[in-house]
Amino acid sequence: CRVWYNLGVQSDKQGKQANLHKIGALADELSSSVRLSFAEPIAGAFYNDAKAVIARTRRVYQTLVMNLTEYGRGTPGIETLLDNSHMIGSVLTILTEHWRRKETLRLPQIADDAGKKQPRVYLIARSLVRGTDVSIDRESTALFLKYYQRKAPLSIRELDIFPDMLRFALIEELTLAMEAAHFTFREIDEAERWLSRMIAVLGRRDAENELAALANQLAQEHKVIPVHFGFHILQRIAQSGRERDLRVASRRLKLSLARQGVGAARLPEIIARSERRQAVVIDRVVAGLHWLGQMRWDRISPPLNAVDTVLARDPASVFDRLTDETKAAYRRAVVRIADRSGAHDVEVAREVLRMSRTARTGVSGEARERVSHVGHYLVGGGIAALERAFHYEPGWLERVRGAVLRHATPAYLGVIFAVTAGLMASFLRFAGSAGLPVWTFAVLCLAGLILASEIAVAVAHLFFTRLIPPRPLPQIDCKKGIGASRRTVVVMPSFFRDARSTRRLLSRLETNLIANNDPEIHYAVLLDFGDAAAERMPDDDALIEAFKEGITRLNALHPSDIPRFSLFYRQRVWNPHEGVYMGWERKRGKLREFNGLLRGKPTTYAGDAAEAAAKFGRVRYVLTIDEDTELTRDSAQALIGTIDHPLNRPVIDPVRNIVTEGYGMVMPRSALRF
Numbered sequence: 294c295r296v297w298y299n300l301g302v303q304s305d306k307q308g309k310q311a312n313l314h315k316i317g318a319l320a321d322e323l324s325s326s327v328r329l330s331f332a333e334p335i336a337g338a339f340y341n342d343a344k345a346v347i348a349r350t351r352r353v354y355q356t357l358v359m360n361l362t363e364y365g366r367g368t369p370g371i372e373t374l375l376d377n378s379h380m381i382g383s384v385l386t387i388l389t390e391h392w393r394r395k396e397t398l399r400l401p402q403i404a405d406d407a408g409k410k411q412p413r414v415y416l417i418a419r420s421l422v423r424g425t426d427v428s429i430d431r432e433s434t435a436l437f438l439k440y441y442q443r444k445a446p447l448s449i450r451e452l453d454i455f456p457d458m459l460r461f462a463l464i465e466e467l468t469l470a471m472e473a474a475h476f477t478f479r480e481i482d483e484a485e486r487w488l489s490r491m492i493a494v495l496g497r498r499d500a501e502n503e504l505a506a507l508a509n510q511l512a513q514e515h516k517v518i519p520v521h522f523g524f525h526i527l528q529r530i531a532q533s534g535r536e537r538d539l540r541v542a543s544r545r546l547k548l549s550l551a552r553q554g555v556g557a558a559r560l561p562e563i564i565a566r567s568e569r570r571q572a573v574v575i576d577r578v579v580a581g582l583h584w585l586g587q588m589r590w591d592r593i594s595p596p597l598n599a600v601d602t603v604l605a606r607d608p609a610s611v612f613d614r615l616t617d618e619t620k621a622a623y624r625r626a627v628v629r630i631a632d633r634s635g636a637h638d639v640e641v642a643r644e645v646l647r648m649s650r651t652a653r654t655g656v657s658g659e660a661r662e663r664v665s666h667v668g669h670y671l672v673g674g675g676i677a678a679l680e681r682a683f684h685y686e687p688g689w690l691e692r693v694r695g696a697v698l699r700h701a702t703p704a705y706l707g708v709i710f711a712v713t714a715g716l717m718a719s720f721l722r723f724a725g726s727a728g729l730p731v732w733t734f735a736v737l738c739l740a741g742l743i744l745a746s747e748i749a750v751a752v753a754h755l756f757f758t759r760l761i762p763p764r765p766l767p768q769i770d771c772k773k774g775i776g777a778s779r780r781t782v783v784v785m786p787s788f789f790r791d792a793r794s795t796r797r798l799l800s801r802l803e804t805n806l807i808a809n810n811d812p813e814i815h816y817a818v819l820l821d822f823g824d825a826a827a828e829r830m831p832d833d834d835a836l837i838e839a840f841k842e843g844i845t846r847l848n849a850l851h852p853s854d855i856p857r858f859s860l861f862y863r864q865r866v867w868n869p870h871e872g873v874y875m876g877w878e879r880k881r882g883k884l885r886e887f888n889g890l891l892r893g894k895p896t897t898y899a900g901d902a903a904e905a906a907a908k909f910g911r912v913r914y915v916l917t918i919d920e921d922t923e924l925t926r927d928s929a930q931a932l933i934g935t936i937d938h939p940l941n942r943p944v945i946d947p948v949r950n951i952v953t954e955g956y957g958m959v960m961p962r963s964a965l966r967f
Contacts, residue, residue: 330401354471384464419458427581449627484521494507508542608665652664672767672940674954698761780815780909783917786919795839808926809926811930814929822865863886864897
């Protein structure tokens with residue numbers, strides 16, 4: 294069994310520094326001469342070899358358990374292995390599941406020391422495991438990858454699969470240790486068989502000659518006496534009480550061991566040292582697997598990602614502020630282009646950066662920030678230009694999706710028509726052969742057409758939702774604060790009702806603030822009075838005062854330079870169509886007039902509405918929620934980060950005064966909270 298066990302006497306600090314220096318030197322050496330290639334059969338062969346190793350690991354482990362059950366004694370390393378059997382089994386399952394998809398192992402390949410082509414990321418993971426004496430942690434892993442990528446950057450797919458390759462390399466070392474332990478048990482079995490044969494001849498007439506013959510046979514079969522074999526058979530001879538009778542065999546064994554340079558007296562020390570080394574290897578493997586199971590690779594890998602380093606030079610200075618999900622979407626776009634063009638991920642990223650810098654000239658306003666952002670060429674309108682630059686050839690599924698998106702309405706209606714026609718043809722063939730009266734046949738045809746069209750619509754929805762995956766909008770990460778440039782007012786349109794309704798609305802306002810407590814997010818309630826026969830009613834003032842008191846109390850509980858809570862209410866106006874005094878245009882009117890109020894326009898908002906709106910200063914966004922809606926934690930920041938992304942900001946046509954690119958409003962996915 295190969296083991297890598299450092300018995301140095303340096304202090305922990307000195308040893309760690311020396312180990313890190315060795316890791317850096319190893320990474321430099323490995324990356325000094327790299328010739329990449331890719332062949333699909335080699336990727337398939339590696340997957341098959343990996344499955345064979347995983348199956349062998351399971352098989353050896355089961356054999357070890359059986360041996361331990363039989364002998365009742367295990368080494369400290371094997372006991373550690375048994376204590377962590379569940380964790381090791383889960384690691385084997387993870388590897389099997391993660392590598393089931395062919396795309397997962399579509400990795401650049403290099404030749405190993407024997408000249409065999411292997412995935413590069415597997416070979417460097419194995420080198421890291423062996424170069425650190427099977428002792429990996431966050432610091433050594435990050436340092437190794439950093440030094441390696443100074444000369445040979447890894448692709449995104451390689452970096453993503455690196456933890457799995459580390460797991461696999463550790464499993465390989467664990468398998469070697471288990472096989473060595475299994476071989477030890479086989480040596481003990483062999484020693485027991487030889488001892489039984491020796492004892493069996495003791496009662497015979499020519500026992501001494503037969504023992505000598507057995508000793509000669511043993512010497513011929515074992516040119517080199519295995520350590521555990523020799524130790525066990527000598528120990529069993531001493532324990533049998535027949536040592537005098539078996540002195541010939543014992544003497545021959547000790548002589549053979551002496552010729553090997555191993556005295557019989559040193560066997561216990563050698564075996565103890567071997568078991569300690571085995572325990573160290575297994576302990577380090579288990580510790581490494583535990584660390585890999587607990588660490589957050591998505592927190593470790595971004596600084597090591599060469600593609601992110603290139604995209605971070607985004608001319609729009611937006612990339613570093615994106616959410617992790619949006620950065621992952623950008624990386625997937627880079628991988629998609631690189632996979633089908635033969636280019637390296639870094640080459641694609643550099644071309645994206647070049648196109649972003651070129652597009653920045655000659656454009657101004659929102660359009661300039663849009664086209665100069667790297668995301669425009671990865672998930673936005675510039676992706677076609679990037680594909681042309683790399684002569685990208687889409688797969689058949691991408692071609693189908695592209696055709697459907699370009700001709701969405703004909704495709705949608707065509708599927709509905711085709712399914713409806715097919716169902717009706719089957720129905721008419723069946724109904725026509727039944728010999729029904731004309732009026733009955735007509736009624737059945739009408740009912741069948743309605744039913745077939747309903748089925749066709751359901752089939753179309755199922756088909757297109759499977760064919761066209763959802764595309765989440767890119768987001769800016771606003772968890773650390775939205776900033777004054779994105780100041781937002783969350784408004785809740787409602788009505789004056791009674792004291793109970795007032796308390797409920799005020800409680801909901803405070804709940805939403807607690808869940809989204811950003812200093813630049815303010816909360817306002819937009820209220821109308823109920824419909825009435827007159828412009829003012831006797832209880833209007835009492836309702837206003839009760840709500841104002843609640844708003845004042847909330848602002849006292851959550852003090853701020855700009856009030857966090859505000860009340861805006863409108864006066865009734867005569868509606869000739871309804872024949873009553875009411876709030877103009879109800880909910881839509883409240884929102885429209887509130888936007889006008891923020892811009893200093895005259896509205897039907899009463900009281901100190903203009904002064905309260907002026908306190909907000911410059912408001913960038915208005916977030917509207919119903920009175921029964923509860924904002925989940927940080928959901929307001931997520932919506933603001935979405936609408937403020939350069940690709941989502943509205944671009945307005947100055948002539949037609951409509952949004953031509955981006956979004957004038959966004960609506961989150963609805964969900965029920967139980």
